Amino acid sequence: MGCLSEESPSRSMKPFVFTWNGALALIVKVSIQPCVTLFSHPKEMASSSSSSSSSSDIGVILNELTCPVCSELYKEPTALPCGHSFCRVCIEKSWENREEDTGYVCLNCREIFAQKPKLKKNVIVANLVENMKLKEGKVWLEVEVQDTEHGDVNVKEAMKSGGSESFCELCNGEAAKRCVPCDILCCEKHLKPHQQKGHKLVDPGVKIEELRCIEHGKPILLYCKDDESLMCVTCTGGEHQDHKIVGVEIAHAELKDVLAAKYPHVSQSMQSVASQLRQVQKEEEKTENSSRDAEDSLEEKGRLVCQFVNESVDLMKSEINKRKMEKLSLLGKQREKLEQQMEDLRQRKSTMDTALQDLEAISFLQDSKDLLKRLETMSDFKSVKRTPLPVLDFSKEENNLDGLIMLNKNFLEKIQKGPVEHPEKVAEGPVEHPEKVELDQNNLRRLYGRSPSLDPNSAHRRIKISRDLRTATRTGTENQYRKHPDRFDDFLQVVSRDCFSSGRHYWEVDVRSSRRWVIGICSNSMGRKGVESGLGGNPESWCLFKGNNEFTAHHNSRATDLSLPGDPKRFGFFLDCEVGELTCFGDSRVLHVFWGNSMDPVKPAIGVYDGSVHFVHLVK
CATH class of the missing domain: 2.60.120.920 (SPRY domain)
Structure with a gap:
């Protein structure tokens, strides 16, 4: 088996040593893929503590051997002219779904190439990935690292026991951000490598599941314009194969441009609606004032109507009383004359009754001369000529009141039937009945x-x-x-x-x-x-x-x-x-x-x- 010494080149990482089966070994595992485990013989670790890797080195190694698109170990790693590497399949799929008018973009640094770059295999990274894979893909992970800066830290345990979304998963320090592609919480110090690679960083409290594809569990990096949906790289081979797909950052910028273009229209619409709202409010206020004025006017008119009716009734009662007194005065005079005549007639009748009661002819005749003389001295009876007095007729005044009552009754009936319609909505024509x-x-x-x-x-x-x-x-x-x-x-x-x-x-x-x-x-x-x-x-x-x-x-x-x-x-x-x-x-x-x-x-x-x-x- 070969050995990679400290002098062996490694891109953007600190040198470290590893051997197989009893020697120093480095085993890498990311997610469900093989992870990296760095362990050594206790004696050799004690004698060569100066060459041991820190926990930060492990984070760097993981990032260097992981494709930023699929978040898995590189498969046929391919380097771009800008120096960033990707799986050949990942970068070619991303370019296949690009829009016709856009160039070839590096998904890491966003550098744009006018023509499709010639893809070359990154031999060093490929060899490193192959050497880190164990035979038949089986892995035994044991990590024990002495971190000189943070003290004795079991990185394996730190990554798992960090648990709380407020601690760095590499040093247990206070977490500043979460790296979406790597799905790891980092403090300010351990965050720098992810920032240099242009990884997507979010606040620690953000749920990482919301930033990953629900179907494949991979980071969401693309946006389908046809379906208006977010997607990962794996989604490009399915139903979205012939759709227009761009990066989320490009879609974000384009959507912001669309919103910015619509913003003036929305602002103008808001101003128009606000103006109409003010008009409605003014109309409401005007209606309230108009209604209040109308009610006050009706109250005043009602008072005047009542005053008019009361004055009319009082005037009619006064006129009735005046006519009554005039007629009673005339009737009183006639009554006095008739009573005087009645008294004269009583006296004559009494004198005649006395004379008629004297039965002796001589006595009657002796007194008759004196009787006739007394009767002559009485006033002659003359019947009083009674001038017919006019009847107290108030039918005219009553008719006037009846007419007023009838008009008011008709007026009330019209009010009860509802408001008068607008003349444009009322068909003019003769009254049917x-x-x-x-x-x-x-x-x-x-x-x-x-x-x-x-x-x-x-x-x-x-x-x-x-x-x-x-x-x-x-x-x-x-x-x-x-x-x-x-x-x-x-x-x-x-x-x-x-x-x-x-x-x-x-x-x-x-x-x-x-x-x-x-x-x-x-x-x-x-x-x-x-x-x-x-x-x-x-x-x-x-x-x-x-x-x-x-x-x-x-x-x-x-x-x-x-x-x-x-x-x-x-x-x-x-x-x-x-x-x-x-x-x-x-x-x-x-x-x-x-x-x-x-x-x-x-x-x-x-x-x-x-x-x-x-x-x-x-x-x-």
Whole structure:
């Protein structure tokens, strides 16, 4: 058997001696492969203690004889131009799975070769590995090493008994890192060889199982782009054979580049979402404030309604009491006159009774002259003429209250049915069951009656306005009106001076002198010029139209045919600004109901294409 002396070359390790069968011997075992055991005869160890290897030498030897890819003893070790060695199969497989645009990379130092290097067998390492293998692969491990720096340490026991993941497995010192390929805990001193070889190092507490392939138990060094999975070198020969495989460091760098490219987009998205979130928060705050303001406003209106009702009831009670006192005073005077007459009649009757009781003719006749004289002195009876006093009739006041109660009842029913829908979601059309509408025009006139007056500054030049500002008449010639921005130029129309933005309002229009007209309402901001300034031809106006003896309802250029049994001469309009509703009446029946949500104040409006149209003067 041969002997490797101290002068024999060995790469990156301290010289040591070994012999076979009784001589100094070095036996190596890594993982399930043969491990290294250094032992000597006790006498020779005592005499040659200066040449004994330290525990750190063993760690260096293990690393030098282990492939950094498969973590096993070299099989046909091959050296690269950079000086690092690998199993020929390991390095060639790693290069076979490289991407087309990447060079040939050393898996240790990451040096890139533009062309595939010529692989040469590392003869020294190969011989050393072969000499360290025992016959038939059987191993007997006994390690007893004197570590001069750390004291007497049984390295074999230290590697096993170190157990705790806070101690170096070579010297029992405090562990700084764990080497993944070697699966060993090292202190700062014993860590340097692993750092020089570029081994992957992790914190001592990291579980090494998570960094090894579950299937083969080998270090994870590669990444499959097709399956997006981590893998070891052995995995490359299986289902990943034709996949795009790169080193984990390259995949790590590429993924970081991808994330860095997406980072601005994510940041911008975060800013956008944050902006929307702020808007939602502002809207929530605005909604809270709006709701609070609405509740306060309703409380105030409720107080005013209660005050109005109480004042109305008190006023009616006062009026009732006043009328009662007036009538009682008249009745008292009549009672006094009647009582006086009754007293006079009693006295006459008493005198006559006394005279009639005297049965003697002579005596009666002697006293008759005096009796008649006394009767004459009494006031002549005259019946009192009673003037019929007016009956205390409060039906009118009661009807007014009944109308108010009915309107409030309808208002509550609408609230209970739910909020008013958006006008775009409500199909406009005639009311299907007009008889169910509980709006009475008489009550509307008394409670909400208005008498709008026309605005001459808005009248078309072919429309003449009466002096009382209630009648609009179509003329054949243009009137001499001065220029005004509110004047209609293209349509024969005029609007009212009255402007409604809240509350409830009712008015009537007399159309008996016209056969073609348009009547309704429009927003104060509706245009006065151009083709879109016609009533009913834009989103800002709602109106009824008569032409060719046909009636239609118009809004935003959409027409709805109306079925009328006759030809009404007067039309009523009830505007409820609180719910955004315009109810149109004809012949005491509901013809059509418009729903709207105009934020601008609205005005009654008239279009006259022949004859005259007149705003009716309503007296509450």
